[in-house]
Amino acid sequence: MTLRHFRIFQSVCRAGGMTAAAAVLHISQPSVSQAIRELEEYYGTALFDRFGRQLHLTSAGKALLGYATHILALEHQAGEAMRGFAERSPIAVGATLSIGESVFVPLLAAFRAAHPGQEIFSRIANTHELESRLLADELDVALIEGEVTSPYLTARPFLDDELVFLAAPSRGLSGKVPRGAVAGAPFFLREEGSGTRDLFVSAMKAAGLPFEVAGVYNNSVSILQAVAADFGFAALSRRIATPYLADGRLVTFGVAGVAFRRTFRVVCHQNKYLTPALRAFLAFCEHEAVHL
Amino acid sequence: MTLRHFRIFQSVCRAGGMTAAAAVLHISQPSVSQAIRELEEYYGTALFDRFGRQLHLTSAGKALLGYATHILALEHQAGEAMRGFAERSPIAVGATLSIGESVFVPLLAAFRAAHPGQEIFSRIANTHELESRLLADELDVALIEGEVTSPYLTARPFLDDELVFLAAPSRGLSGKVPRGAVAGAPFFLREEGSGTRDLFVSAMKAAGLPFEVAGVYNNSVSILQAVAADFGFAALSRRIATPYLADGRLVTFGVAGVAFRRTFRVVCHQNKYLTPALRAFLAFCEHEAVHL
DNA sequence: ATGCGGAAATGACGAAGGGTCATGGAAAGA
């Protein structure tokens, strides 16, 4: 059986005759006759009693009409639902901790304001987990700093970022300081697998600057507090340190030959089907995020 | 869209791949691919993300799967229900008052015993109403005494019946009585339109026997009671009078030249689709009713 | 009775949908 049979059957019941149903459906009368005949043969029972030119639903016909009505209503609902999905299917967005602690929530807020009614699921996790979730299609898109390893993921830059050296004001550091001021000094680091940590370590190594590890914290706020308490130094995203720099709890400084530039990237699977909602989110990141 | 698309889509979701689904459905893999493609084009959105050889349902796909599952379940239920109907669809049986007061309930009881689980709707009404309901397909079959007028109804005899003269025992009548014993006597009659009344009136007329109308009752029990009280005579079906004859409240007698033979008939529309249940009921009337 | 009009059934036939096989491309595994 096909939905077509049910549609025709329902029309015959509603119109009260095969010819009338054919007119409603804009098909020929024999086609309707044949469809009803097929239904009756398939189910092995008459759906109508033919009393001369009058059609009367049999009890079996009445029962089938109920099912047909429900089935067709469901199919219609499915169409409506899919039409809704085509426009604003929910999107699942991931972000690393660094981005999650800085621009992520403002970015989402701006996007929601621009796209009211758009459902968004969001998750904050480390780069490795985000990658595997992108590959498993459990996330539609992710915002990460640094590079991505899987060749199946495509990353587009959307925001420039930099790490800055941070110190307690009591140290009296500012502007450019000599390399000796930080060489071998104690630094607070993020945990293994952190993009921030990786960038810091590789940049210091490239600059030939050794350092001590004063502590490994899996979040930035604790590091900011530790540095403010003058337990050591750190290098974190300027965006994260901004509040502490603004009220003087921390100061930032530069070291000759050390650059911490990096790029935030919006990443999704190369074969990801881009719904309008997802396309809009990508476009938003690439064009609007610079205002944050 | 067709049910076929939903079936294939569901299979792909369940099997986890198009090739596997094709194997389950015993069709070729390209056919499955095409069906999914058509669904996606029709709804204007992707149902799966194709990450290499892996398929992942999109959120739209998840939504559609829910609808598809419900629709297919309903269609299956419809098939089951129709299968049930094909075997024992409910039957609507009508009967005249005369039959309703005598053999109808025993007949139904015997049929139910022979066909447990068979649903039966029954209605007792006069011949005219039964006929119009048969023509309007509101009754499947009716049991009537006497003839049927519409040419679209077919009547098959299933039981012989006769009216018998009834009197109070105190009258001292029995066996064959002379015509003078009833000529001009008071008789209780059923209402206009009653087959029993029609037969009585026409038989008396044919015999040239006049009579008085002592009362017109629309049921037989009241007539039996009136005759037992010796308010007058009556002629009713022997089957109805049997209890009164057995315990001596009434006696029956014959009059030379007067015969009240008639036939109970089972009637249905000539074009009525005979479900197995209906066919069984007709056969039961024609072959088993004689034992009542 | 007789003929007419309307509705369903039937038959022939063309177009389209749905099936197949053969093949290509991309990803996963040896």
Place this chain on the structure above:
DNA sequence: TCTTTCCATGACCCTTCGTCATTTCCGCAT
């Protein structure tokens, strides 16, 4: 790197579904 596996694509064929033409039957009016 080679092989295997899976999905996508294209060519082709057959069944299905559409049409029109015609028939049949019932209901109605003459």
